[in-house]
Amino acid sequence: MFDAILAAPPDSILGLTEAWKQDPNPLKVNLGVGVYKDAAGNTPILASVKAAEAAILHSATTKSYMPISGAPEYGSCVRELIFGSAHEIIQAGRARTAHTPGGTAALRAGADFLKKVVPAATVWMSAPTWANHKGVFAAAGFASKDYPYYDAANRDLDFPRMQEALEAIPAGDIVLLHACCHNPSGVDLDAEQWRTVAAIAGRRGWLPFLDFAYQGYGDGLEQDRAGVLALAAACPEFIVASSFSKNFGLYQDRTGALTLVAGSAAAADRAFSHVELAIRVNYSNPPAHGGLIVSRILSDAALRDQWLAELTAMREHIAATRRQFVAALASHEVPGDFSFIARQKGMFSFSGLGDVQVKFLRDARSIYIVGGGRINVAGITSHNLDYLCTSIREALASY
Numbered sequence: 001m002f003d004a005i006l007a008a009p010p011d012s013i014l015g016l017t018e019a020w021k022q023d024p025n026p027l028k029v030n031l032g033v034g035v036y037k038d039a040a041g042n043t044p045i046l047a048s049v050k051a052a053e054a055a056i057l058h059s060a061t062t063k064s065y066m067p068i069s070g071a072p073e074y075g076s077c078v079r080e081l082i083f084g085s086a087h088e089i090i091q092a093g094r095a096r097t098a099h100t101p102g103g104t105a106a107l108r109a110g111a112d113f114l115k116k117v118v119p120a121a122t123v124w125m126s127a128p129t130w131a132n133h134k135g136v137f138a139a140a141g142f143a144s145k146d147y148p149y150y151d152a153a154n155r156d157l158d159f160p161r162m163q164e165a166l167e168a169i170p171a172g173d174i175v176l177l178h179a180c181c182h183n184p185s186g187v188d189l190d191a192e193q194w195r196t197v198a199a200i201a202g203r204r205g206w207l208p209f210l211d212f213a214y215q216g217y218g219d220g221l222e223q224d225r226a227g228v229l230a231l232a233a234a235c236p237e238f239i240v241a242s243s244f245s246k247n248f249g250l251y252q253d254r255t256g257a258l259t260l261v262a263g264s265a266a267a268a269d270r271a272f273s274h275v276e277l278a279i280r281v282n283y284s285n286p287p288a289h290g291g292l293i294v295s296r297i298l299s300d301a302a303l304r305d306q307w308l309a310e311l312t313a314m315r316e317h318i319a320a321t322r323r324q325f326v327a328a329l330a331s332h333e334v335p336g337d338f339s340f341i342a343r344q345k346g347m348f349s350f351s352g353l354g355d356v357q358v359k360f361l362r363d364a365r366s367i368y369i370v371g372g373g374r375i376n377v378a379g380i381t382s383h384n385l386d387y388l389c390t391s392i393r394e395a396l397a398s399y
């Protein structure tokens with residue numbers, strides 16, 4: 001049965017790390033997967049996470065199953081993080097949250113739920129989008145289409161064309177939006193543009209599905225809510241997939257959440273019962289550890305402050321690295337204006353490198369970049385900056 005099966009292609013993001021690990025070149029650089037690295041190139045466990053883990057280890061009494069949607073306290077913490085504690089959605093009980101194994105499982109649980117509710121809907125995704133978005137929604141049985149987003153010529157948002165496309169999406173379809181730190185482009189909507197998008201969603205009646213994987217990596221925990229809050233003001237129903245891989249550094253603990261917002265508490269409960277069915281047949285109930293860490297940090301004032309300071313430091317480090325990268329490209333006389341890299345938000349930069357240059361950098365220089373030219377800015381350190389800029393100059397000169 002298995003003999004004739006041809007191997008699947010490696011994952012376009014995670015596969016790069018595997019290839020990088022095998023590469024014997026001592027100068028090799030991994031700018032692929034979105035993982036935060038400090039100035040020394042390490043991905044340390046946050047001190048607030050370590051402290052929360054110690055407290056959990058000390059006080060834990062059972063390894064019994066979690067509820068299908070995880071611990072209720074976790075859901076409350078997540079909703080406060082997404083909306084802010086005083087938000088009407090929370091007060092009215094119009095949102096329900098499932099603790100999911102990472103943001104990917106949140107997307108999949110949401111997709112499985114929607115396939116049951118609106119099976120004929122099309123899912124609209126930004127062009128470009130995270131490589132795995134298409135795979136997750138396709139696996140749930142959805143056809144997807146693109147809406148314009150990134151303007152490669154101007155290295156900016158193509159808002160007029162995006163707006164025009166969103167206006168034409170029919171009621172009942174689903175529109176996937178990146179709440180902040182757009183992956184892969186690093187180009188976000190401003191607050192006014194979010195209000196425009198939210199007004200279109202409210203008027204047209206398509207369902208916003210927000211991927212919120214980088215809260216706190218853009219302008220700050222509260223500022224990064226701009227899109228969510230605009231949609232909350234204009235649309236009675238939407239879905240949010242959260243990931244705590246990056247902002248809590250819980251990559252391997254697979255910690256995320258799916259939050260469903262409905263027009264009333266009763267409608268939210270009814271709809272959410274189908275989310276729970278989708279989860280039960282998929283992974284049954286979530287792994288507890290990461291959720292316990294997040295809940296403990298968010299419900300303890302001192303730990304929360306410590307975590308916020310650590311999150312701020314990560315955000316500021318990436319912003320500083322962006323500026324250093326732009327300056328280094330200029331000082332290495334790499335042709336072109338790269339100032340846009342300093343304007344982009346979050347972990348990634350759309351470098352402007354094409355696939356031939358990405359291939360040259362990988363094959364000839366052991367520098368690993370995602371196809372399309374997405375660079376994980378956090379992977380740039382003072383140790384690899386010179387080598388990177390010299391290699392980019394060579395890549396641009398050769399191709």
Ligand code: LMR
Pocket residue numbers: 013014032033034035130132183
């Ligand atoms: C990324 O885009 O690099 C991250 O979201 C990690 C992943 O799972 O692809």
